[in-house]
Amino acid sequence: MERSRKQESSRKGGLYILWEYKLPYLFLLPSVILLIFFLAAPLVSGIYMSFQKISLRGISEFVGFRNYRLLLGEGRFRNNLLFSVLYVAGNVGLSVPLAYAAALLITGKLRGIQFFRAIFLIPFIVTPVVSAILFRSMVNPSFGPITALLEMITGKHYIILADSTLAMLTIIGHSFWRSFSFIMLFLAAGIATIPTELYEAGKVDGAGAWARFSHITFPLTKIHLTIVLLIITMWTLQDAETVYALTQGGPGYSTEVTAVRLFKDAFINFNLSYGATIGVFLLMMSAVFMIFYFKLMGGAEHY
Incomplete structure (x- = not known):
């Protein structure tokens, strides 16, 4: 019981700190979104495409590690x-x-x-x-x-x-x-x-x-x-x-x-x-x- 109370207060404290200092995180948010859009998304897409057989008509077929x-x-x-x-x-x-x-x-x-x-x-x-x-x-x-x-x-x-x-x-x-x-x-x-x-x-x-x-x-x-x-x-x-x-x-x-x-x-x-x-x-x-x-x-x- 005591431990659960401490965990709850810790979570509340963390959320309070995040809310209290939200302005710096809001300033960082556009950069994070751009990084996800220009880096993470193409990376995931490229890895996914490497497991596909893609034709010029845009039709793809999953081929696993064949490539x-x-x-x-x-x-x-x-x-x-x-x-x-x-x-x-x-x-x-x-x-x-x-x-x-x-x-x-x-x-x-x-x-x-x-x-x-x-x-x-x-x-x-x-x-x-x-x-x-x-x-x-x-x-x-x-x-x-x-x-x-x-x-x-x-x-x-x-x-x-x-x-x-x-x-x-x-x-x-x-x-x-x-x-x-x-x-x-x-x-x-x-x-x-x-x-x-x-x-x-x-x-x-x-x-x-x-x-x-x-x-x-x-x-x-x-x-x-x-x-x-x-x-x-x-x-x-x-x-x-x-x-x-x-x-x-x-x-x-x-x-x-x-x-x-x-x-x-x-x-x-x-x-x-x-x-x-x-x-x-x-x-x-x-x-x-x-x-x-x-x-x-x-x-x-x-x-």
Whole structure:
């Protein structure tokens, strides 16, 4: 009896608090509705469609895990997943360490650094498809400057986008070029929030540059690194427009990452069931990368 009274009073207290502070929740309500409408509803709808066979006439038939089995049985789709992992690993492995080093430089007291900050922003503000077209012209076998430089160094003629390895390196290079400035400025903002007193105390204790970095800078920017790793990984996994504009997934299927395959199946071949199923696989890949990054950064304590 006593316990039930306490539970009742607790519920009343909770409702009272909710009613008393209803205004902040009312202000949050439009955002919550928009999130449900634009994120939750399409997500649930996409997962539901992945279990359907949908015809162009809009007739759907429940097929269970058939779409998943068919895709996983395809050598082409397994390669799509592999190419996506290579694409993410190449972009993240290049852009994050180099951008971190650049962020450390631009937060230092170097002359003319503001000018370079503005220059570094250019790749980020250019629209993705335009930058992909510009990059494609740079590797053109007839007049591309990158092709000309390779020919000058090696003495061989290159058709870069006709070679599977060079084509993959090209899309990684383009993604690096676009991601670098964002990562650098994001990490530089994180580094700038570290109190200078910590570095001064480190100097007083006789800590060198590496000790200050490993015991102050890196631990205090791990959250920024984790966020930027997640953002860049999501961008790269979902990057269909620039890869399609550069190579259309070719030569053959050698640069057909999972997002490009989704685009082709859903919007060119109008196989909406396959497109939805591939979208679920992309979601699962994103979740795997997210868990991996949190484990990695959580287990790398340097205090």
